[in-house]
Amino acid sequence: MGLNVTRSVLPAWLAHLACSTALLCLAGGISLPAYAQTGDALVGNVQTDPNAQLLLESDELVYDINAKTISAVGGVQIDYDGNRLVARKVTYDQNTGRLKAEGKVEIVEKDGNRIYAENLDVTDDFKEGFVNALRVEAADNTRFAAETAERIGGELTTFNNGIYTACEPCRAKPDRAPLWQVRAQKIVWNGKKKTIRFERGRFEMFGMPLAFLPAFEIADPTVKRKSGFLIPSYRHETELGSGVTVPYFWALAPNYDLTLQGTYYTQQGFLGEAEWRHRLANGQYTIKLAGIDQQDPGAFDSIDNGDEVDANATTRGMIGTTGAFNINPRWTYGWSVLAQSDKAFAYRYGIADYDNYNITDQVYLRGLHDRNYFDLSLYRFHVQEGFEDSDSRSSEEKQPWVLPSLDYAYTPTQSVAGGELNFNLNLQALHRDKFDGNFSGVDRTGYIAGIEGDDGRITGEAEWKRSFITPSGLVITPLLALRGDGVYADGTFVNADKSIGDVRSDVFRGMATAGLETKWPILFTAANSSHVLEPTAQLFVRNNESYAGDLPNEDAQSFVFDASNLFERDKFSGYDRVEGGTRANLGLRYSGTFNNGWGLNGIAGQSFQLGGLNSFASPDFVNAGAESGLESARSDYVAMIGANKGAFNITTGGRFDKDDFEVKRATVATTTSGKYGSVYVKYAFIAAQETYGFPDDRQEVTVGGQAKLTPNWRLLGSGTYDLVSSTLVKRTAALAYDDECFTYSMYYTQEQPVTVNNVEGEKTSTFGFNISFRTLWGIGKPVDIGGI
Numbered sequence: 001m002g003l004n005v006t007r008s009v010l011p012a013w014l015a016h017l018a019c020s021t022a023l024l025c026l027a028g029g030i031s032l033p034a035y036a037q038t039g040d041a042l043v044g045n046v047q048t049d050p051n052a053q054l055l056l057e058s059d060e061l062v063y064d065i066n067a068k069t070i071s072a073v074g075g076v077q078i079d080y081d082g083n084r085l086v087a088r089k090v091t092y093d094q095n096t097g098r099l100k101a102e103g104k105v106e107i108v109e110k111d112g113n114r115i116y117a118e119n120l121d122v123t124d125d126f127k128e129g130f131v132n133a134l135r136v137e138a139a140d141n142t143r144f145a146a147e148t149a150e151r152i153g154g155e156l157t158t159f160n161n162g163i164y165t166a167c168e169p170c171r172a173k174p175d176r177a178p179l180w181q182v183r184a185q186k187i188v189w190n191g192k193k194k195t196i197r198f199e200r201g202r203f204e205m206f207g208m209p210l211a212f213l214p215a216f217e218i219a220d221p222t223v224k225r226k227s228g229f230l231i232p233s234y235r236h237e238t239e240l241g242s243g244v245t246v247p248y249f250w251a252l253a254p255n256y257d258l259t260l261q262g263t264y265y266t267q268q269g270f271l272g273e274a275e276w277r278h279r280l281a282n283g284q285y286t287i288k289l290a291g292i293d294q295q296d297p298g299a300f301d302s303i304d305n306g307d308e309v310d311a312n313a314t315t316r317g318m319i320g321t322t323g324a325f326n327i328n329p330r331w332t333y334g335w336s337v338l339a340q341s342d343k344a345f346a347y348r349y350g351i352a353d354y355d356n357y358n359i360t361d362q363v364y365l366r367g368l369h370d371r372n373y374f375d376l377s378l379y380r381f382h383v384q385e386g387f388e389d390s391d392s393r394s395s396e397e398k399q400p401w402v403l404p405s406l407d408y409a410y411t412p413t414q415s416v417a418g419g420e421l422n423f424n425l426n427l428q429a430l431h432r433d434k435f436d437g438n439f440s441g442v443d444r445t446g447y448i449a450g451i452e453g454d455d456g457r458i459t460g461e462a463e464w465k466r467s468f469i470t471p472s473g474l475v476i477t478p479l480l481a482l483r484g485d486g487v488y489a490d491g492t493f494v495n496a497d498k499s500i501g502d503v504r505s506d507v508f509r510g511m512a513t514a515g516l517e518t519k520w521p522i523l524f525t526a527a528n529s530s531h532v533l534e535p536t537a538q539l540f541v542r543n544n545e546s547y548a549g550d551l552p553n554e555d556a557q558s559f560v561f562d563a564s565n566l567f568e569r570d571k572f573s574g575y576d577r578v579e580g581g582t583r584a585n586l587g588l589r590y591s592g593t594f595n596n597g598w599g600l601n602g603i604a605g606q607s608f609q610l611g612g613l614n615s616f617a618s619p620d621f622v623n624a625g626a627e628s629g630l631e632s633a634r635s636d637y638v639a640m641i642g643a644n645k646g647a648f649n650i651t652t653g654g655r656f657d658k659d660d661f662e663v664k665r666a667t668v669a670t671t672t673s674g675k676y677g678s679v680y681v682k683y684a685f686i687a688a689q690e691t692y693g694f695p696d697d698r699q700e701v702t703v704g705g706q707a708k709l710t711p712n713w714r715l716l717g718s719g720t721y722d723l724v725s726s727t728l729v730k731r732t733a734a735l736a737y738d739d740e741c742f743t744y745s746m747y748y749t750q751e752q753p754v755t756v757n758n759v760e761g762e763k764t765s766t767f768g769f770n771i772s773f774r775t776l777w778g779i780g781k782p783v784d785i786g787g788i
Contacts, residue, residue, distance in 0.1 A: 052081035082110030112139030167741035177207030194220035241267030283325030291317030347384030398436035419466025429456035453491025479515035545580030548618035581612030602641035679705035
């Protein structure tokens with residue numbers, strides 16, 4: 001028999017049964033918060049849809065007028081608001097206001113929780129009740145079981161002789177004990193406080209008791225944010241000693257919280273930390289504080305080479321803040337700022353989110369809409385090491401203030417003369433307290449990364465291009481570009497002979513470009529493959545670069561000529577340099593696919609300076625372009641080729657001398673993964689570059705991977721070997737286990753810096769581990785192998 005029941009048309013007694021049965025369906029046992037139309041659910045007080053319909057199916061429906069009971073008997077299934085109750089018999093007693101479900105009771109909630117019991121007896125408001133032989137499978141894969149359960153006072157649910165675990169049962173042997181479980185005489189669930197308390201319990205692994213737990217408490221699985229102590233961690237470093245960190249999380253409100261953290265280091269004393277997080281309607285921000293009164297500041301002497309701050313300071317600290325907010329769907333602003341007592345405090349003490357060797361302060365305003373982009377940023381750079389050079393210019397003082405950097409890009413939605421028009425604007429203003437440079441093995445005035453003083457530049461550029469396709473498939477793309485730079489510099493630097501050099505300039509630099517690109521994709525197929533060859537030629541006619549090499553270069557220092565930028569109109573990486581003169585780029589692109597699953601792709605070519613001043617033969621303060629392979633009229637050859645099939649891929653590329661094909665730079669990288677694990681190999685070679693202070697070739701190879709010993713156990717490792725100095729620079733080994741409820745890992749890392757100028761770097765070793773029982777507790781930090 002099936003009944004589709006709406007409360008408004010039910011007789012009073014049947015409406016009460018519908019309501020009470022709905023309550024039963026929504027009880028939630030001991031799982032995530034249950035829901036009720038009226039009164040309390042077994043856990044929680046959340047209301048359901050009052051207009052929901054109830055569907056009752058059973059073999060028969062029996063109403064006893066004298067006893068004032070109504071029973072659904074035989075194959076009972078009740079569906080209400082996405083929830084389901086299945087039982088052999090369900091009875092509601094109007095005299096006592098109690099609801100009983102008997103015989104293999106199963107409740108399935110709409111959020112995925114499943115509750116099993118032999119019988120259930122509760123009041124119709126679920127404030128009082130009793131459940132026999134209870135078992136719960138929550139949607140988050142946590143599980144409870146108990147001989148009996150009682151509901152008392154509408155808030156507390158007590159499970160007698162209960163078991164709790166987050167492990168799934170063994171499929172082959174369901175009766176086998178899970179990997180871990182907590183067995184307790186009483187498990188008390190407080191629906192109001194959202195806590196679960198275990199009394200007179202013991203912790204078991206593989207069914208064997210490991211620890212007696214008189215009483216402890218965890219958060220209700222429904223709680224995502226609850227005040228309490230978090231997982232402690234352990235750390236050891238030579239200068240700090242051994243330290244144990246104990247964090248406390250304080251959930252002050254749904255949208256803001258405070259984390260307090262204390263670490264005691266055996267050598268340096270107590271380190272205190274506090275982090276405030278606040279989420280608002282249009283964004284969020286954080287504030288972090290940390291400080292310590294050092295017991296032994298002299299311990300840092302050996303690594304700081306006489307850094308006076310670390311050697312003498314006892315009180316050290318920092319404050320850092322981040323933020324990100326939406327003004328509207330198009331505009332955002334934010335910041336990330338660090339202020340500390342000295343330049344290396346956060347790095348030395350491993351303050352989370354601020355412990356990188358390089359930290360960038362940034363305040364920004366960004367806008368993005370359709371094809372328009374705007375970015376206004378202010379930058380400050382921190383180098384968190386205290387090494388001093390012979391002139392007492394610390395690396396921190398050499399870092400510039402960027403006040404500001406502006407990027408704006410605009411592409412009209414409508415075509416212009418049938419082609420695409422792009423506008424770009426860039427503004428950059430810098431200030432540096434000390435000039436940044438060195439003179440080891442370099443010519444001119446040395447390698448000067450930045451002048452002491454002020455410099456700035458504003459750049460505006462417009463580019464138009466349009467593609468034409470001939471009937472034979474030839475693609476012809478003419479291009480026109482116009483660029484102007486206003487450059488200002490007022491600063492000084494030091495020459496190799498210790499004399500002072502001045503940079504005083506207020507100049508305009510213009511660049512007009514007419515370009516033409518032709519490419520002819522040729523498709524040909526074979527029985528089991530298809531291939532595309534694309535010969536490509538480019539010609540750019542330009543005036544010479546004005547003031548080539550005579551102006552500061554701040555944003556175009558990173559320059560490598562390879563196949564990836566062969567066909568770039570301007571191969572410099574930033575705006576401070578601009579490529580001039582007439583240049584041609586010739587090359588060939590290739591891609592192929594095979595029916596057996598293999599894929600190939602590649603590119604190769606060469607560049608030619610046909611006329612005018614070669615910008616790459618005019619090195620600047622950082623020698624950009626020197627020994628790049630582009631400084632002569634005919635460039636070195638560049639090539640790249642890659643292959644892949646499924647999870648396997650390999651890529652190799654390099655630059656080769658234009659005369660004898662001697663390798664100047666080469667890289668090889670390959671990765672593969674399969675049923676039994678994964679492997680990666682990386683190789684890099686860079687020929688000697690005297691101009692930059694590298695008189696010898698540089699070569700290193702890195703090998704790493706992981707092997708699956710069993711479905712849950714993994715062996716991981718990696719190593720980086722310097723082939724020139726025959727030094728194993730870094731080695732890492734780790735053993736890890738993970739499943740749905742338990743993770744364990746331990747790792748060992750050793751680093752050996754390469755010997756420089758007959759000075760051997762200090763070897764360092766690190767050991768770490770992590771143990772975590774899901775939803776219960778854990779210790780240590782997760783393993784970070786890096787690249788594996």
